[in-house]
Amino acid sequence: MSVDRGDGVVADDAIPVELIQNLLEFVRHRLGLDTAWLSSFHGGIQTFEVVDGNAAALGRWPGDRASLSESYGVRVIDGRLPSVIPDTSANQITAMLPVTREWNLGAYVGVPVMDADGTPMGMLCAASDEPKPQLADADLRTVRQVAELLGTLMRPSDDEPDAGSAVDQHRAIRRVVAERDFEVVFQPMHDVATGKVLGLEALARFPCEPFRPDLFFEEAGRLGLGIELETAIVERVITLMRQLPADVFVSINISPAAALKASWSTLLNDVDPSRLVLEITEHDAVPNYGALDDVLETCRLLGMRVAVDDVGAGFASFSHVLELAPDFLKIDKSITRNIDVDDARRRLAHAIAEFAGQIGAVAIAEGVETQGELDALSAAGITWAQGFYLGRPRPYTHGFPPAGVAAARDAPLPTAVDLLGERRFELALAHSPIGMAVVGLDGKFLRTNRALRSMLGYGRRALASRTFQDITHPDDLNTDLSLLNDCLEGRRRSYRIDKRYLAADGRVVWGALTVVLVRAPRDQPQCFISQIIDITADRTREA
Secondary structure (H helix, E strand, O other): EEOEEEOOOOOOOOOOHHHHHHHHHHHHHHOOOOOEEEEEEEOOEEEEEEEEEHHHHHOOOOEEEEEEEOOOOHHHHHOOOOOOEEOOOOOOOOOOOOHHOOOOEEEEEEEEEEEOOOOOEEEEEEEEEOOOOOOOOOHHHHHHHHHHHHHHOOOOOOOOOHHHHHHHHHHHHHHHHOOOOOOEEEEEEEOOOOOEEEEEEEEEEEEOOOOHHHHHHHHHHHHOOOOHHHHHHHHHHHHHHHHHOOOOEEEEEEEEEHHHOHHHHHOOOOOHHHHHHEEOOOOOOOOOHHHHHHHHHHHOOOOOOEEEEEEOOOOHHHHHHHHOOEEEHHHHHHHOHHHHHOOHHHHHHHHHHHHHHHHHOOEEEOOOOOOOHHHHHHHHHHHHEOOOOOOOOOHHHHHOOOOOOHHHHHHHOOOOOOHHHHHHHHHHHOOOOEEOOOEEEOOOOEEHHHHHHHHHOHHHHHHHHOOOOOOHHHHHHHHHHHHHHHOOOOOOOEEEHHHHHHHHOEEEEEEEEEEEEEEEEEHHEEEEEEEEEEEHHHHHHHH
16 A cells, blocks of 8 residues: 655555545545544554545544554444444443544544454544434445455455564463453343343453454464463453442353363352353363363352353354253354344244253343344244344443443434424333433423433423423533533534432432434524433442
8 A cells, every 4th residue: 555654655555545545535425524544453553544534633644553442443343332423422432432532533433444364454434523413324334345345455465474463463462361451341131021131241352453352362262371361351250240230140251161270169259159150152162071061060059050152153052052051042143143034043043942941041142233133033032132232342330221221322312303293203202211301492391201200200390390400410510501502502412421410309310411402494403302311320339
């Protein structure tokens, strides 16, 4: 790639930068965003190879470098962030990341550029300094096609690996294991019928290449560090359990080899073993089921339960299931994917659900990404599920609301003025499980839903006679008014804060508040739409 690094040195590769520039310009215009860029990864650093559009707004130029560990890109690759973020202030993770303010990111779209073996070697990204509510997942198809083309163009012409790059990567992996430099996040498992969170799966995320957890574990195993890494993750999860909701179980992924080596009596000294589920992962055949059975029996006597991961794929065959006699069967995402349009997958899921019932286990579907898939799983008799559609992996500090609430909390609110008269909006207001209100420019409550009134203990008429200022804790009022004023003066279209409300009975209720300004014709401010999620329990646990 012929790229001017900004220091007069031009890399002399086979790909003209003009071709990359044209592709970035196409993506930028297609998405309606201000800036697009292509970055490459190396040694925990991303280099901005080509930037198109308003580079000054982003504050990044061709040849600039930045750490990958705090970037959006790493979180998109490992699933903590979606590829499309219409409003970074409305997403709980991006609102807290320093890079959001440093790079002035209001809206973002990012897709990894993959090497032939599936390893991320860079990112194709586009962004704007203002939120873009029109962005949707439908825009991803074009961006992914461009990313695939860029991946083809960026790959070396020969098949020989970069020896220097491999050495750097191995050195970084050894450092991660030695220093325990990884993050643990948790993905909720939900009751399909009620949306209630029943369990949390602990997942590790890594700050250096190859980033994808499966590839990272694979490379660590090749270096002889696999069991040490798995044990370190188990130890970290156990230390976090006191800070997780007490009414859910915690599932830990572990290979048979690591399960055999772990000192469970020592690890479980300060934790309730009945809250732990060992999720047995295996991508190779188990050489000695007898030894594994002995270890699992010891764990069961302590109160732990067992799950088998990836049922329906790889070595997680039904004979494997019968050998382990698990309490849970995790149905592989390859079966879940497109199950709503594939009769064979529906029949297989139904058969697994029946089999689970016959052996006294619970079937849990992984990888749910659409409402259609969730409906099809429910019809097939699957009662538990997890996936990005229900809840993305998140740090324990972010809380785990019921399914539907998590998506609403991270998603921007509708901004079209005619929503107030649409039947769909009326139904959403009436039946939303989280608090919603239509608020006038003077702060008066024009409309409130049952969830909000129940949360704060006020009746409909009582709230209608008050303003949001009346029920906001005095210590939080100035911050709220300042952000609201920014909306009225055109500096932002929405905001999100955690603030305290004064309930009718005198209690203080913490709420995660998301506010969007609705504009009338000629762009005149008309009213605000607010969403409020009760996070009092989360704040109490943190305190």
